Amino acid sequence: MTQPEPGTVVVSEAGTGRYTQHVTAGGFEFTVDEPVSVGGDGSGPTPYDFLLGALGSCTAITLRMYADRKNIPLANVNIRLKHDRIHARDCERCDTEVGMVSRITREIELEGDLDDEQRAKLLEIADKCPVHRTLEHQIDVQTKLV
Numbered sequence: 702m703t704q705p706e707p708g709t710v711v712v713s714e715a716g717t718g719r720y721t722q723h724v725t726a727g728g729f730e731f732t733v734d735e736p737v738s739v740g741g742d743g744s745g746p747t748p749y750d751f752l753l754g755a756l757g758s759c760t761a762i763t764l765r766m767y768a769d770r771k772n773i774p775l776a777n778v779n780i781r782l783k784h785d786r787i788h789a790r791d792c793e794r795c796d797t798e799v800g801m802v803s804r805i806t807r808e809i810e811l812e813g814d815l816d817d818e819q820r821a822k823l824l825e826i827a828d829k830c831p832v833h834r835t836l837e838h839q840i841d842v843q844t845k846l847v
Contacts, residue, residue, distance in 0.1 A: 711725045711726075712724050712733070715732065720741040721741065721744050733751065752784070760780055760830045761778045763827065763829065764811075767823065776814075778811060780807060780808065784805050786802065786803055809823075
């Protein structure tokens with residue numbers, strides 16, 4: 702395969718396990734796999750681990766940028782995320798009422814000498830991170846064989 706253009710992520714089977722994938726992104730290489738419980742080798746984080754990591758890291762970076770720009774005394778950000786699936790009828794914010802929908806639970810811990818107004822503003826800003834916006838809007842995934 703030729704060298705990908707910047708911004709392109711390349712995924713290929715690693716050849717070392719049934720589901721193990723080799724990923725190259727921005728000059729970095731890493732492994733993605735499934736847990737042993739579903740037939741993988743457990744040799745790396747799962748695809749959903751990376752999805753949650755993308756959302757969590759984007760959120761933390763967005764909060765840090767905002768706090769730095771506004772001189773908010775944010776000392777540290779810790780974010781815990783979990784993905785599961787729920788019945789659409791149990792989702793208060795979902796448009797659809799049929800089938801299952803994905804749910805991501807994100808818990809944000811803000812450390813620092815913050816007042817209630819700063820904490821509320823940072824919580825509002827968390828929902829403005831680019832990955833959050835991408836996940837909450839319609840995504841057009843175009844697939845083609847090459």
